[in-house]
Amino acid sequence: MGDTRATVLKTIADTLIERAEALPSRVLQVAVTGITASGKSTLAQELAQILTRRGRSSVHIAVDDFHNPRDLRHRRGRDSAEGYYFDAYNYPLLKKLVLEPLAPGGNLIYQARGFDLETDAPVEEALNKANPGDIFLFAASFLLRPEIVSYFDYRIYYLYRYRF
Known part of the structure; x- marks a missing residue:
């Protein structure tokens, strides 16, 4: 890892x-x-x-593990930008299984x-049990969508793969 990348991280x-x-x-x-593949x-x-x-409990959640079934994801065409935005991810399931349980007032069972x-x-x-103080890192395109953006305490927008 380069010195600049290590410093940024x-x-x-x-x-x-x-x-x-x-x-x-x-x-x-x-x-x-x-953006995709960044x-x-x-x-x-x-x-x-x-x-x-550094002694902090952290969990990486790959939102790719919350896609919709193929027939729904590709109903507008496999290469459709609209389809990718509107149909790729199952946000209600992500909310139900992870975001809501981890939100303030949630039961921390995800x-x-x-x-x-x-x-x-x-x-x-x-099912897993989170603890207060844990840091959850969610990675995916479109996490700034209106129906889920309010669940995130901190947002990192990674524009492109820059080798620093």
């Missing part, structure tokens, strides 16, 4: 830890969003590793995955 991690410490009675939900998941994974090394792209089928997994 450290700065983001410092900010997230500071923000989590300011909200000690709840989970910090962080959106890592931006490196959002890589950034979220790197941040989770740094946070863990399911990390809701859909398997390979099998094109819903998944049911063991």
Whole structure:
């Protein structure tokens, strides 16, 4: 990892830890969003590793595990930009299984995955228990959509894969 990238990641991690410490009675939900294939998941994974090394409990949620079934995702055409925006993700399921349980007043019991792209089928997994002070990093395009943006305490918009 280059010195500049390490510095940027450290700065983001410092900010997230500071923000989590300011909200000690709840989970910090962080959106890592931006254009497709920009490196959002890589950034979220790197941040989770740094946070863990620094003693902070962190969880990376791949929102790709909350897609809609293929027939719904591709109903406007496989390469449709409108279809990608409106039909790719199952936001109600993401809200039900993760965002709402982790939100203030939620029960902190969440399911990390809701859909398997390979099998094109819903998944049911063991439930997990979050703890106040945990930092959750969500990675996907379109996390600034009106129906979910208010769940995030902090938003990172990653425009492009820049090798710094």
